[in-house]
Amino acid sequence: MSALTPYLKTIASRRTIYALKPELPAGVSIKDIQDTIQAVIKNTPTAFNSQGNRAIILTGETHRQVWDAVAKAIDNEDGKKRPLSVRDEAYGSVIFFTDDKVTEKLQADFPAWSAAFPQFGDHSSGAAQISSWTALETLGLGAHLQHYNGYVKAALPGKIPESWSVHSQLCFGAPGAPAGEKSFAVNKVELFN
Ligand SMILES: Cc1cc2nc3c(=O)[nH]c(=O)nc-3n(C[C@H](O)[C@H](O)[C@H](O)COP(=O)(O)O)c2cc1C
Numbered sequence: 001m002s003a004l005t006p007y008l009k010t011i012a013s014r015r016t017i018y019a020l021k022p023e024l025p026a027g028v029s030i031k032d033i034q035d036t037i038q039a040v041i042k043n044t045p046t047a048f049n050s051q052g053n054r055a056i057i058l059t060g061e062t063h064r065q066v067w068d069a070v071a072k073a074i075d076n077e078d079g080k081k082r083p084l085s086v087r088d089e090a091y092g093s094v095i096f097f098t099d100d101k102v103t104e105k106l107q108a109d110f111p112a113w114s115a116a117f118p119q120f121g122d123h124s125s126g127a128a129q130i131s132s133w134t135a136l137e138t139l140g141l142g143a144h145l146q147h148y149n150g151y152v153k154a155a156l157p158g159k160i161p162e163s164w165s166v167h168s169q170l171c172f173g174a175p176g177a178p179a180g181e182k183s184f185a186v187n188k189v190e191l192f193n
Contacts, residue, residue, distance in 0.1 A: 014134040015182070017142030020089045020173030025140035030059055030092070033172070036135045037094055044128040047120035048110070052102030053128045054164050059092035062157060067093075069155035070148050083148060091173035094132055095152060097164035098125050125167045133170055142175030 024030065034057055041053050058066055067087035071080040086093065098121040107114040129145065136143050149166040156166075 010134060010138060014130070014137050015179030016144045017137075017175050017177070017179050018085070018144050019176035020085075020091070020142050020144075020171065021176045022089055022091050023174045024091055025174050028139050028141065030057070032139060033057065033092070033136065033141075036139065037132055040128055040131045040135060044124060044131060046124045047117060048106060050102050050106050052098045052121055053125055054097040054099055055128070055132075056095050056097075056156075056160070057092055058095065063087070063090070063092050066152060066155045070151040073151045073154065082146065083151075086146065086169075086171045089173060089176070090171040093146075093172065094170040095156070096125055096129050096132075096167045096170070097160075098122075098167060099161070100163045100165055122167070129168050129170060136170070136172050140175075141172045143170050143172040145170055 024033075037055050037057060041055050044053055046052055064087050067083050067090075071083040071087065074080050074083065103117050103121050106117045106120075110117075133143050133145060146169040148169060152169060153160075153166045
């Protein structure tokens with residue numbers, strides 16, 4: 001058990017932090033963040049090693065433009081609040097995708113498994129998202145996960161391939177306040193001998 005403890009502590013340290021400042025913690029560069037996300041995308045396992053995970057990082061004017069467009073596309077004041085806070089308070093956002101071309105090739109190559117591949121893509125994307133979230137928080141960043149997928153897709157820079165489906169947005173910056181209280185359910189892991 002002791003060998004697992006540092007890893008489990010790291011997992012437990014990842015939290016949703018909505019209070020962000022549009023800056024990076026001292027000693028962390030945007031290149032560090034890019035390298036971190038690159039390593040996660042590289043090492044996250046995928047079905048049949050198909051490697052369909054993709055990610056980009058928005059910062060600066062592009063980050064502000066995309067989130068401004070998301071807010072403008074939402075037609076109620078309450079709904080605009082989160083995108084506007086991301087625009088103004090986050091330093092950047094990681095956009096996670098899977099490449100539909102990879103899923104379609106798997107379906108063509110392994111027809112017996114065809115129905116499972118979209119779900120496998122979702123699983124692997126989720127793994128990449130949570131590993132990235134955890135890794136950014138080990139760098140001292142705060143982050144929260146959002147799903148403005150259709151709005152974000154419509155607002156992204158033109159050179160994103162049409163076959164890339166948006167899965168989520170991991171919004172990050174220097175933490176402005178600690179994470180809130182969290183309650184836990186006791187979902188006991190039973191042992192069967
Ligand atoms: C798959 C998934 C989807 C989520 N979607 C959103 C979301 O769209 N917006 C949001 O504010 N938080 C979202 N969250 C954050 C959860 O609400 C949060 O992780 C949960 O309340 C536990 O809190 P913690 O992240 O501090 O451990 C999502 C989390 C997961 C794992």
